[in-house]
Amino acid sequence: MRWNVTVWGIGLFLSLFARLSFAQSNFFQFKTINQGVYRISAEQAAKLGFANLSEVSVYGFPGMLPQQVQADQMDLQEIPALQSGSNLYFFLSGPNTLTFSPNGLSYSHHLFSDSLSFLIGKKTNPLRIPQKSANSQASNPNQVWYRFTTFKEEKTNILNSGRNWFSAPIRQGQSLNVNLALRSEASLPWILHGKLMAQSFSNSTMRILTGNELLGELAFNSIPNSTFGTKGREAIFDLRINPNGNLLSQIRFTFQGSGSESAGYLDYFVVGVPFSNSNLTEGIFEAENPGTITLDPRFQTWEVSDFFNPTAFNPSSGRIALGKKWVIFSPTKVTEIEKLKPVFPDLRDSDNSPELLIITSPLLLSSATKLRTHKERMGVKTSVVTTDQIYQSFGYGNPDLNAIRNFIAYQYQKDKKIENVLLLGKGTFDYKRKLGGRPNLVPIYTSRESLNPLTTFSSDDYYGLIDWGQGIWEESREGDEPMQIGVGRLPAINFTEANEMVEKIIRYETNPIRSPKSSRVTFLADDADNNIHVRDAEAHAAYLTKNHPEFLVQKLYLDRFEQERSGTRQSAPQAKAALAKTLEEGTLILNYIGHGNETTLTAEEIFRVPDIADWARQKELALWVTATCEFGRHDSPFVRSAAEELLFAREKGAVALLTTGRPVFSSVNFALNEVFIKEVFRKNEGQHQTFGAIFKNTKNQSLNGALNRNFSLLGDPSLKLAIPDLELKITAITDGKSGTPADTLKAFQEIVLKAEVIDPLTQAFQSGFNGEYQIEVRDKPVTQQTLGDESSPYEFEEEKVLIFKGQGKIEAGILEAKFLIPRGINPKFGNGNLRIRAWDTRTGLQAIGSKKPVIGGIQPNPNTDTTGPEIRPILNGQEAGPFLFPATRIEIEALLVDQSGINVSGFIPGQDLSIQVNDQSPIILNEIYLAKNGDYREGSFKVFLEGLLEGKNSILIRAWDTVGNENSLSLEVEIKGSNLMQILDHKVYPNPTSVESNFEIKHNRPGKNLNLTLEVYSLTGQILFSESFRLVGAEENVHILSWIFLQSRSKYPAKGTYIYKLALQSESDFSSDSVSGKIIIR
Structure with a gap:
C-alpha cells in the first residue's frame, strides 16, 4: 500500500527528537502575499535580538503543507538565504502555487489563508544559498520564458461542501470581466489556462474573450434535474493566444444556456506572458523545461525551481546559466519583511505522551483544561494543545489543517501511545470565513469533490491517517486508508456550549450507578421503503440478542404506532411520545435507521429539533447512532444540525453521536451500522472499548470510498459506554x-x-x-x-x-x-x-x-393460595384519606403483598397490574412494579397520575397474584384549586447570609412547563439581580435557584435588608403566582 514505511523516512524521523540547536523562544513570524525575494536588514535583526545576520535562519513551506504524512514535515524546514552586505535575502512563496512542466500548468490555491507565514529564528549555522559560476557558451536565442499571473475568486461554494470555490454566478446575458494590463515585448504566443464550471439542465457553453475577440469556447453537458445528481460540469481550458499589440488588458467570461437558474462560474485562470532571453527584466520567469538564460550584471539572478535549494549565479565568469525557474531582482528594490511578531514553536520540546490529545481553540481553552483535569482523575493521561500552538510549531504560523494532522502524527510516531484525539471547537467548510456565520475554530477536512452531493464530504477521519505515507486519501475505494487512532469532535462555538458538553462528560463518567433501564439498546426504525429500515433494525437486533443477551433490545418501530393524517402529511404522536419516554427513562444506545435531514427524523417528524426544549431532564444520556441523511451536518456556518443541538442541550439530549453529515445510501448505512453493532460491546483484552476505538474499528471495517467518510463521531472519543466492568x-x-x-x-x-x-x-x-x-x-x-x-x-x-x-x-x-x-x-x-x-x-x-x-x-402440585394481593396505597406521601390536593398530577405509591407474588407478565389478557383514573383507559404497571428486599412476596410501584379533574376523582388499583387471584382497591381523591397557578410554599436559606441565598418553592403544577423568575431589589426599588428559568415537566419541589452575591450579574450589595420576588407562570394557561420576602445580608 502507498503508505508503507520507507527506510529513509524512519531514519530521518529518528533525528527529530534531538533538541534544536537554538533557543525556541527566539522565533518571529511574518507574512507574504506574493512570491519573490525578501530581505531582513542587520539593523532590523538587531532590534529583534540577533547578534548579527550570520545567525538568522528562515523557515517555511511553499503554499499549503502536503496531505501525505512525510517525515521531513515533522521538523521545521529551513529556507536558504544569501547575505550581502548588511542585508539577508531569501526567496519566498506566496500562498498559492503554480507548477509549469511539459505536462502543463498545475495551479494550487491555498485553502486556508490568503497570505503565507514564515518564521525567522536563531541558529548557529543557518543554511545559505550557494553561488554558482555562469559559463560563456552561447544561449538559446529561441528560448521562451513566461511570467505568470493568476486570478481566482472565492465567492460561491455550490453545495456548501468541499474545498472548491467559484466566482459569483455568470447568468445568461452577463459577463465576468477581469482587468489585467499585461504587456509583452516579445511577439510570441501567450498561455491562457484555467477552469470553468457550468450549471444547466440543458447543454450550455461558456466563452472566453478579450474585448470582442473570442479566445476560446467550452461546451458543457447538461446536469441531471434530480436532488442527488451532480450540480455542475467542469472543464479545463489551455489556450495559446496572440493579443493585439502584445497587450492584454481584460479577460471576459460569458455564459450561454437555458433556464433562469442556469449559470456559469469561473474557478481560476492563469495568464503566461512570454519573454525571450533578450528582453528579460526584473521578475520571476519559468519554462516548461530547463533552458539557458543570459545574465544581466545589473541584477541578481537566482535559479529557484527547487524551493529549498536555490542557486545564485555569479555573472563575473560568464553570462549564460541553465535553469527552469528564475528570479531576477535588484537588491536595492527588495521588500524588507515587516510586522514581525514573536512566536513559540515549542511543541516538539514537550515530552508528553498522552492517551488523549485535546486540540482546541484558544477561546475554549478553559473548558478543555477542565476536561483534562477530569480525565487525569479518571486515569486517562491527557494533553491540551491549542490550534495557535500547533500552527506556530508545525505550520510556520499558517492556519493549515495539515499542520494539525502533522502534529498528531508526530505524537503518534514518537511512541505510539496516543489513542484518541478530541477536537474541541466547531470546524466548517468555510476556512477563510468568506460567508460569515458560525466560526471555524478547529478546521475539518473537506473533500476534493465539491459538486456531487453523494460523494462530497467533510471528515475528521483525516486526523487519524497518521502512519508514514498516509493522507493522500484519494476519493475512491482504491484510495481508502485505515485510521490509526480514534477521532471525535465537540463542535462548540463558545464557552457556554463547550462547558455544557464538558459537564455532560463529567456527569456521565462520575455517576456510575445507572438504572437497569439504561442497560437496554433501543432501535428506532422508519416505516417506508418496503420495510427495509425495519429489516435492517431486525438484523442488528438479532445479533445483539444472540451475542449480548445481557442487554434488552427495545424496538420503537414507527409502524407499530397509529398515525394521524392531515391533508397529505402524517404524524405519529404516539411514537413521538414513546421516544421521549425512552430518553427520559434512559437507554444505553438509541440507534435510528431511516429517513432524516439536518433537523428531523422521519417524514412523520417523530423527532424535530424544537422537541428538545420540551423534553424533561434526562439523568442518563444515550449514545445516538443515526443511520440517516445529514442529521449530523456539523460543518456548516449557517445550519445548526440536530446532532449539535442534542450535544449541547442542557442536561438532556445525547452524550455522543455516531452520525452522518451528508446524504447517504441505506446499503452503506447498513454496512457501517452492522460493524458498529459488532464492535460496540466487543472487549479488547478484557476491557470495554472507548468511543474512539469503536468508531475507528467501525470505519476501518466498512471502508467504501467517499461514501462512508461523512460518518462522524461527535463526542469525546475517550469515553466508554456506561457498561458494568x-x-x-x-x-x-x-x-x-x-x-x-x-x-x-x-x-x-x-x-x-x-x-x-x-x-x-x-x-x-x-x-x-x-x-x-x-x-x-x-x-x-x-x-x-x-x-x-x-x-x-x-x-x-x-x-x-x-x-x-x-x-x-x-x-x-x-x-x-x-x-x-x-x-x-x-x-x-x-x-x-x-x-x-x-x-x-x-x-x-x-x-x-x-x-x-x-x-x-x-409445575405439578402448585400451592393452594386463594387470596388476592393486599394493596396499601400512599398518595403524595399520605397513607390515609381524605385525599385532598391542589394539583391535577399526584404521585401514587402502593405496597403490594401476596404469598405467591404479584403477576406482571401480561400474558393472560386482563390480568395486568393496573391503575385507572375515572373513566380513562387503565394504565398498565407491569414494567414499573418491583419486588423488594430479595422477597418476591412483596414489592411496590410508584407512578405519577396525570389528568385528574378539579373536583372528586375515582382511582382504581387492580392486582393479580402469580396463581390467578385478584384484588382491587378504589380510592376517592378531591382536587381543589388546580385552576390557578399556586406557589404552595417556599424557603430561603441561609437567611441571614453573607455569601449566597438559595430558594426552594413548592407549587401545584407538577409535570407542567412553567417559567420561573427570581428578582432581588434594594429597599429603594433598584433591581440588583434577576434570573429566569424554563422548567420543563417541573417537579413539585423546585430548588435550582441561588443568588450568589459576587457573581457578575449582581450589582454588589452592601450589608442590609433586600426584597426578593419569586414568580411562576404556566405556559398552558398563562396563570401565575408570586411570593416575596426579605433577605438580610450581614
Whole structure:
C-alpha cells in the first residue's frame, strides 16, 4: 500500500527528537502575499535580538503543507538565504502555487489563508544559498520564458461542501470581466489556462474573450434535474493566444444556456506572458523545461525551481546559466519583511505522551483544561494543545489543517501511545470565513469533490491517517486508508456550549450507578421503503440478542404506532411520545435507521429539533447512532444540525453521536451500522472499548470510498459506554422446594438463583462487593406485527412478557434471589432471558450478567393460595384519606403483598397490574412494579397520575397474584384549586447570609412547563439581580435557584435588608403566582 514505511523516512524521523540547536523562544513570524525575494536588514535583526545576520535562519513551506504524512514535515524546514552586505535575502512563496512542466500548468490555491507565514529564528549555522559560476557558451536565442499571473475568486461554494470555490454566478446575458494590463515585448504566443464550471439542465457553453475577440469556447453537458445528481460540469481550458499589440488588458467570461437558474462560474485562470532571453527584466520567469538564460550584471539572478535549494549565479565568469525557474531582482528594490511578531514553536520540546490529545481553540481553552483535569482523575493521561500552538510549531504560523494532522502524527510516531484525539471547537467548510456565520475554530477536512452531493464530504477521519505515507486519501475505494487512532469532535462555538458538553462528560463518567433501564439498546426504525429500515433494525437486533443477551433490545418501530393524517402529511404522536419516554427513562444506545435531514427524523417528524426544549431532564444520556441523511451536518456556518443541538442541550439530549453529515445510501448505512453493532460491546483484552476505538474499528471495517467518510463521531472519543466492568456469574438455579437444579423454569415453580461477582478478565471472585442488585426474568420472545401503514405488515419477535422483576441485597460478592414463575407464561418450551445488574453502594462499581434458561410447562402440585394481593396505597406521601390536593398530577405509591407474588407478565389478557383514573383507559404497571428486599412476596410501584379533574376523582388499583387471584382497591381523591397557578410554599436559606441565598418553592403544577423568575431589589426599588428559568415537566419541589452575591450579574450589595420576588407562570394557561420576602445580608 502507498503508505508503507520507507527506510529513509524512519531514519530521518529518528533525528527529530534531538533538541534544536537554538533557543525556541527566539522565533518571529511574518507574512507574504506574493512570491519573490525578501530581505531582513542587520539593523532590523538587531532590534529583534540577533547578534548579527550570520545567525538568522528562515523557515517555511511553499503554499499549503502536503496531505501525505512525510517525515521531513515533522521538523521545521529551513529556507536558504544569501547575505550581502548588511542585508539577508531569501526567496519566498506566496500562498498559492503554480507548477509549469511539459505536462502543463498545475495551479494550487491555498485553502486556508490568503497570505503565507514564515518564521525567522536563531541558529548557529543557518543554511545559505550557494553561488554558482555562469559559463560563456552561447544561449538559446529561441528560448521562451513566461511570467505568470493568476486570478481566482472565492465567492460561491455550490453545495456548501468541499474545498472548491467559484466566482459569483455568470447568468445568461452577463459577463465576468477581469482587468489585467499585461504587456509583452516579445511577439510570441501567450498561455491562457484555467477552469470553468457550468450549471444547466440543458447543454450550455461558456466563452472566453478579450474585448470582442473570442479566445476560446467550452461546451458543457447538461446536469441531471434530480436532488442527488451532480450540480455542475467542469472543464479545463489551455489556450495559446496572440493579443493585439502584445497587450492584454481584460479577460471576459460569458455564459450561454437555458433556464433562469442556469449559470456559469469561473474557478481560476492563469495568464503566461512570454519573454525571450533578450528582453528579460526584473521578475520571476519559468519554462516548461530547463533552458539557458543570459545574465544581466545589473541584477541578481537566482535559479529557484527547487524551493529549498536555490542557486545564485555569479555573472563575473560568464553570462549564460541553465535553469527552469528564475528570479531576477535588484537588491536595492527588495521588500524588507515587516510586522514581525514573536512566536513559540515549542511543541516538539514537550515530552508528553498522552492517551488523549485535546486540540482546541484558544477561546475554549478553559473548558478543555477542565476536561483534562477530569480525565487525569479518571486515569486517562491527557494533553491540551491549542490550534495557535500547533500552527506556530508545525505550520510556520499558517492556519493549515495539515499542520494539525502533522502534529498528531508526530505524537503518534514518537511512541505510539496516543489513542484518541478530541477536537474541541466547531470546524466548517468555510476556512477563510468568506460567508460569515458560525466560526471555524478547529478546521475539518473537506473533500476534493465539491459538486456531487453523494460523494462530497467533510471528515475528521483525516486526523487519524497518521502512519508514514498516509493522507493522500484519494476519493475512491482504491484510495481508502485505515485510521490509526480514534477521532471525535465537540463542535462548540463558545464557552457556554463547550462547558455544557464538558459537564455532560463529567456527569456521565462520575455517576456510575445507572438504572437497569439504561442497560437496554433501543432501535428506532422508519416505516417506508418496503420495510427495509425495519429489516435492517431486525438484523442488528438479532445479533445483539444472540451475542449480548445481557442487554434488552427495545424496538420503537414507527409502524407499530397509529398515525394521524392531515391533508397529505402524517404524524405519529404516539411514537413521538414513546421516544421521549425512552430518553427520559434512559437507554444505553438509541440507534435510528431511516429517513432524516439536518433537523428531523422521519417524514412523520417523530423527532424535530424544537422537541428538545420540551423534553424533561434526562439523568442518563444515550449514545445516538443515526443511520440517516445529514442529521449530523456539523460543518456548516449557517445550519445548526440536530446532532449539535442534542450535544449541547442542557442536561438532556445525547452524550455522543455516531452520525452522518451528508446524504447517504441505506446499503452503506447498513454496512457501517452492522460493524458498529459488532464492535460496540466487543472487549479488547478484557476491557470495554472507548468511543474512539469503536468508531475507528467501525470505519476501518466498512471502508467504501467517499461514501462512508461523512460518518462522524461527535463526542469525546475517550469515553466508554456506561457498561458494568464486572460480571455477575450465575452459579446455580434450583427448585425452591426440592433444592435440585432447575433446568427448566415452569409455571407455579419457586426458583432460587445464586450468583457471584467476578472480574471477567481474571475470573477472580470479588468478595468486597457489597450493595444491591436487580433481577429481571422474561419469557420467550413473542411474535409482533407492524400496522402496515406505508409498507406491508411486518412480523418480528420481541421480549414482551415480563415474568419477574425484583431488587435485593448483595453481600460479600454473593447474591441469592427467589421468585415464583407465574401461571401467565407461554407453556411451550423455549429460551427466555434472565438478566441481573448489581452495584456496589460504596465504590459505585457495577456488575452485569445474564442467562437464557428454558422456560415452559407447568409445575405439578402448585400451592393452594386463594387470596388476592393486599394493596396499601400512599398518595403524595399520605397513607390515609381524605385525599385532598391542589394539583391535577399526584404521585401514587402502593405496597403490594401476596404469598405467591404479584403477576406482571401480561400474558393472560386482563390480568395486568393496573391503575385507572375515572373513566380513562387503565394504565398498565407491569414494567414499573418491583419486588423488594430479595422477597418476591412483596414489592411496590410508584407512578405519577396525570389528568385528574378539579373536583372528586375515582382511582382504581387492580392486582393479580402469580396463581390467578385478584384484588382491587378504589380510592376517592378531591382536587381543589388546580385552576390557578399556586406557589404552595417556599424557603430561603441561609437567611441571614453573607455569601449566597438559595430558594426552594413548592407549587401545584407538577409535570407542567412553567417559567420561573427570581428578582432581588434594594429597599429603594433598584433591581440588583434577576434570573429566569424554563422548567420543563417541573417537579413539585423546585430548588435550582441561588443568588450568589459576587457573581457578575449582581450589582454588589452592601450589608442590609433586600426584597426578593419569586414568580411562576404556566405556559398552558398563562396563570401565575408570586411570593416575596426579605433577605438580610450581614
